[in-house]
Amino acid sequence: MTDIGNGDPRSGALFGCLALLVALAGPAGAAESLRIGMSADVTSIDPHFVNITPNNNVAWHIFEALTHVDADARLVPGLAESWRPLDPTTWEFKLRRGVRFHDGAELTAEDVAFSIDRPATLTTSPGPFTTFTRPIVAKETPDRYTIRLKTAAPYAMVPYDMNSVYIVSKKAAAGATTEDFNTGKAAIGTGPYRLARFARGDRVELARYDGYWGPQAPWDRVVLRIVPNEGARVTALLADDLDAIEYVPTADLRRIRATPRFRLEQKVSWRTLFFTLDQHREPPPGVTGKDGRPLGRNPFKDPRVREAIAKALNRQAIVDRVMEGAAVPAANLVAPPVFGHAASLKPEAHDVAGARKLLAEAGFPDGFAMTLAAPNNRYLNDDQIAQAVAQMLARVGIDAKVATLPLATYFSRARNLDFAFAMLGWGSFSGDLALRSLVMTYDADRGTGAWNWGRYSNASLDRLVTQAFATVDERRREALAREAMALAMADRPVILLHHQLATWAMRRELGYAARTDEYTLAHHFRRER
Amino acid sequence: MLVYVIRRLLQSVVVLLAMSLLVFVGVYAIGNPVDILINPNADQEDIERAIKGLGLDKPLWEQYFVFLRQALAGDLGKSFAFNVPAIQLIVERMPATIELATAATLIAIVFGLPLGLWAGLKPRSAAGRTIMAGSILGFSLPTFWVGLMLIMVFSVHLGWLPSSGRGPTTPLLGVPVSFLSWDGLRHLVMPATNLALFNLALVIRLARAGTREALVQDYVKFARAKGLSNARIVGVHVLKNISIPIVTVIGLQFGSLIAFAIVTETIFAWPGMGKLIIDSINVLDRPVIVAYLLIIVTLFIVINLLVDLLYSVLDPRIRLADART
Numbered sequence: 001m002t003d004i005g006n007g008d009p010r011s012g013a014l015f016g017c018l019a020l021l022v023a024l025a026g027p028a029g030a031a032e033s034l035r036i037g038m039s040a041d042v043t044s045i046d047p048h049f050v051n052i053t054p055n056n057n058v059a060w061h062i063f064e065a066l067t068h069v070d071a072d073a074r075l076v077p078g079l080a081e082s083w084r085p086l087d088p089t090t091w092e093f094k095l096r097r098g099v100r101f102h103d104g105a106e107l108t109a110e111d112v113a114f115s116i117d118r119p120a121t122l123t124t125s126p127g128p129f130t131t132f133t134r135p136i137v138a139k140e141t142p143d144r145y146t147i148r149l150k151t152a153a154p155y156a157m158v159p160y161d162m163n164s165v166y167i168v169s170k171k172a173a174a175g176a177t178t179e180d181f182n183t184g185k186a187a188i189g190t191g192p193y194r195l196a197r198f199a200r201g202d203r204v205e206l207a208r209y210d211g212y213w214g215p216q217a218p219w220d221r222v223v224l225r226i227v228p229n230e231g232a233r234v235t236a237l238l239a240d241d242l243d244a245i246e247y248v249p250t251a252d253l254r255r256i257r258a259t260p261r262f263r264l265e266q267k268v269s270w271r272t273l274f275f276t277l278d279q280h281r282e283p284p285p286g287v288t289g290k291d292g293r294p295l296g297r298n299p300f301k302d303p304r305v306r307e308a309i310a311k312a313l314n315r316q317a318i319v320d321r322v323m324e325g326a327a328v329p330a331a332n333l334v335a336p337p338v339f340g341h342a343a344s345l346k347p348e349a350h351d352v353a354g355a356r357k358l359l360a361e362a363g364f365p366d367g368f369a370m371t372l373a374a375p376n377n378r379y380l381n382d383d384q385i386a387q388a389v390a391q392m393l394a395r396v397g398i399d400a401k402v403a404t405l406p407l408a409t410y411f412s413r414a415r416n417l418d419f420a421f422a423m424l425g426w427g428s429f430s431g432d433l434a435l436r437s438l439v440m441t442y443d444a445d446r447g448t449g450a451w452n453w454g455r456y457s458n459a460s461l462d463r464l465v466t467q468a469f470a471t472v473d474e475r476r477r478e479a480l481a482r483e484a485m486a487l488a489m490a491d492r493p494v495i496l497l498h499h500q501l502a503t504w505a506m507r508r509e510l511g512y513a514a515r516t517d518e519y520t521l522a523h524h525f526r527r528e529r
Numbered sequence: 530m531l532v533y534v535i536r537r538l539l540q541s542v543v544v545l546l547a548m549s550l551l552v553f554v555g556v557y558a559i560g561n562p563v564d565i566l567i568n569p570n571a572d573q574e575d576i577e578r579a580i581k582g583l584g585l586d587k588p589l590w591e592q593y594f595v596f597l598r599q600a601l602a603g604d605l606g607k608s609f610a611f612n613v614p615a616i617q618l619i620v621e622r623m624p625a626t627i628e629l630a631t632a633a634t635l636i637a638i639v640f641g642l643p644l645g646l647w648a649g650l651k652p653r654s655a656a657g658r659t660i661m662a663g664s665i666l667g668f669s670l671p672t673f674w675v676g677l678m679l680i681m682v683f684s685v686h687l688g689w690l691p692s693s694g695r696g697p698t699t700p701l702l703g704v705p706v707s708f709l710s711w712d713g714l715r716h717l718v719m720p721a722t723n724l725a726l727f728n729l730a731l732v733i734r735l736a737r738a739g740t741r742e743a744l745v746q747d748y749v750k751f752a753r754a755k756g757l758s759n760a761r762i763v764g765v766h767v768l769k770n771i772s773i774p775i776v777t778v779i780g781l782q783f784g785s786l787i788a789f790a791i792v793t794e795t796i797f798a799w800p801g802m803g804k805l806i807i808d809s810i811n812v813l814d815r816p817v818i819v820a821y822l823l824i825i826v827t828l829f830i831v832i833n834l835l836v837d838l839l840y841s842v843l844d845p846r847i848r849l850a851d852a853r854t
Contacts, residue, residue: 041804041808043608043610043611043612044611044612046612049612050566050610050612051567051568052566052568122612123582124582124583124607124609124612125579125582125612126562126563126565126566126567126579126583126609126610127563127566127567127568127571127579128568128571128575128578128579128582129568130575130578131568131570131571131572131575134574134575178611178612178613179613182613199800200611200618200621200622200800201622201800201804201805201808202694202695202798202800203694225694225798226798226800227693227694227798228795228798228804228808229795229796229798231677231796232680232692232693232795232796232797232798235677235680235681235684235685235692235693236684236692236693236694236798238684238685238692239680239684239685239688239691239692240688241684241691241692241693241694377811406811407565407811408559408560408565408810408811408812408813409559409560411560411564411565412559412560412561412564412565413560415561415564428570433570437570437572444572444573444574447572447573447574448572450571450572450573450576
């Protein structure tokens, strides 16, 4: 790494200081660097500008939040040592004491209040963080280390939402623009690394923050290289230009596994793949009889048809053949480690005869024809999965014409409800959250069902999820979330496919605590002995 | 001459306007960037507010006029995804792409011209035949495949060259360039070669065809009769006469190299404009797409103009005023 810090005199000085510190610390602290290949471009260092994974991934090195999640996507203390509901509409967070920002100032409740207010001031964000801050209607800071957040109605998600609000230094970020964060001037957080250099479209360079409150990060310097092309990422690892990469393409898994120089770390990801089906229009777009004539009614409204489609899919075959093992069949909208996952549910068994029988009972003995829509650059092997599903549907008599589109058009058209049968992937912190966005009745005023493309509606499910959201007791809430998940999945509002596995590849002597939330965090890489 | 240049510039303005309108309508027809960039947990209100915040709720014609008004004031808008001026994003990446394209063009000329001349002078020799066979490969092998093969051989197996990325940069007249350092050159050589292959083949073929044609012309025979040395005939008279088509093609190709270095930049993770435009199209970042295409169109216009001007320098028989008819 001879190129680190080049072109920016400030970062040079920073590394100079670091090098000096390292030299003083003696041979035990020999400089160690880590180069990681990232799969997507980072658009900004401003942690409140746009809520997209690549930006958040970098933000987690520099900034922290009141609450964190562990490798299983479960909530754990972050900058807040503890939190509790004072009453159903007030949450109190106790801050960790002695936490210092990169500029040496101590973290106080005022910084937290400022950070919660800031997302609403960035009005030109295409993906704002206000989703997490809008429910908070009032704030109180009784002392330097306590903050109370008030909501209009009982709302159990506050501690979860706080995981998405990065805490910035009020002093550094007040009045700061996105560019101020990109240059590092305003990018003052409490995280284990500080920003050394952000070279847009190329790399993010980080330097260890020695005043970090938690365990010291194992690497003095970290370079996050942006290499979106899968092939280029893998070859850069093979050529030793990178120490580790994220999002290993499934086609290369076998090769890397067979090479003793490298190690793979895998974990079930929170991303679940499924199909939404139009359950409100007569007839849904693209659904006809096999002769092209209209069907007369919407087949997806019939639960027997939905069950038949669910039975027609051979999930294990998709996992083994298309995904090369990098997935597990799904029975839930959320992956196994996630809050509210109902372990009692089992993936639908593959049953062609049963599916044909159900279709006949529902009045479609000859099946019907439809269009199966899927993106072709969003999820792991999405277009191949769509092809495989279409063939499996053909075996039970449903002619599915596959239409795959690039992400840029796909989401816009899907949200416009152009598709009757469409692939969607989802990652959620909790089961009730997933249910609220995906299968609760579409209601713009209450903010439910925003991604319920099929417009499925079930009054008793709505009641149960609403109840879970208002339950501030975690254990009772998880029980309710599980109950709601079981109730929903029994009715098959969507056709589940699988949970993806997140995969990292790295040099043999490294190890990584693989994460369900798919984040690639340099400080969680370790040197294996 | 001056009238000619002014006329060409006026035509360019019309082209730029038409271009911006086409891109505007095109991107609008594809979809809405908020649908792609919005956080999945956002509810309907968040989505509405984000659309409003970016001005995407207004009718298309109104959005376009807002854009035109700002563009006339020299502001091509802020990127939706990066939240910085689109022009700044593009200008920031431009040196990397231009460096790559220039290196590729140099490789094409430095290797292509002598090889083409040789093949033209000795078309039936083994060397001549080999050069021509090789040029067919340069035409027909897809860039992305050659790029990956180069990486596999020189980075993964031999370990001679870095597999991707741009080397350290040093400022040259205020522009960050990477070819001044050894490490920078090592990063540059593979992507530049990969990008050059097609043009290399093109130059070889043009030079060979031109040479063969020129050798039977009267002026060459006359030069020989006068007793000029072979080196002078080929090096001065033939070379000068075959250079017009080559200059045209290299000029036009230079624009294409800059505009379409996308594949090479993607494979070698080269932080240039091509990568930027692909990412921007993926998230429908309209200000960046429009600004990029406007810049590229301008670039083509300027290059075409320069090529025309160069003609008149190379061949005194060509008068630019004649282009009026």
